[in-house]
Amino acid sequence: MSEQNSVRMQSPLGRVRGLGSAKGGTHHWWIQRVTSIALLPLTIWFILSIALHTGSSHAQVVAWIGHPLNAVLLISFILISFQHAGAGMQVVLEDYVRGEMPRMASILAVKALCWLMALLAALSVLRVAL
């Protein structure tokens, strides 16, 4: 390496600034755990609620979604699920997609899809509930 032969005019601190975690390195990991803990009761509630509504008519489904408690739990489940899914998919794409541009493009596309699906689902719940 040719740099080793020349004198570095930059301080060691200057060289690493902006490259390290700046105490934010665990944020993605931590948020993934926080959302997973929140999703534990929400997912179990959601699966069982859906299983109990397989034979429901439109009126019954709308009445169930429209109940304030169900609407709040549903929106919580939707928003936290898509945040967890987006963060998880980001790690998968970071691991398997080669090249900076394809990787960034695929992560941005998946995050955009998660954002849109979360808003679509949440708006649908609100339209029924309000």
Place this chain on the structure above:
Amino acid sequence: MSSMKDAREATFIGRRTDGTRIRRPLSPHLQVYDMVQITSGLSVLNRATGIAWTVGSAFLVWWLMAAASGPQALAKAQWFFSSFLGILVLAGMTAVAWFHTFAGIRHLMWDAGHGFDLPSTWKTGKAVMVATGVATVLTWLIALISW
């Protein structure tokens, strides 16, 4: 190694004893490891079920949009969900959701520092598989009774 296409390649730079640079070998994984071990197998499954759950959540969005749009739109969604393909999707999603949930509990337990030894890992791994099977069957029992 004239130009790097990926930032991760920087971690593959090594030096021979004479100082010349060399690309470190990549550890052989897919060709060498036994991927049907309970340890690696469940790890792969956790990731696979996470991806499947993400893709499958589109069906939840569709169902909610249909419910918000009116009886006709919901009837269309219900028609799909009670078709052969729909039931296949829902049954798959049920197993996927329960597996990712139980495997997630196992991961949270590891994160808290418990059960890292191999015998515990085998035990909890088997527990995750049994719990997934039982929960999936119970969920479908409830679903079929309320149909």
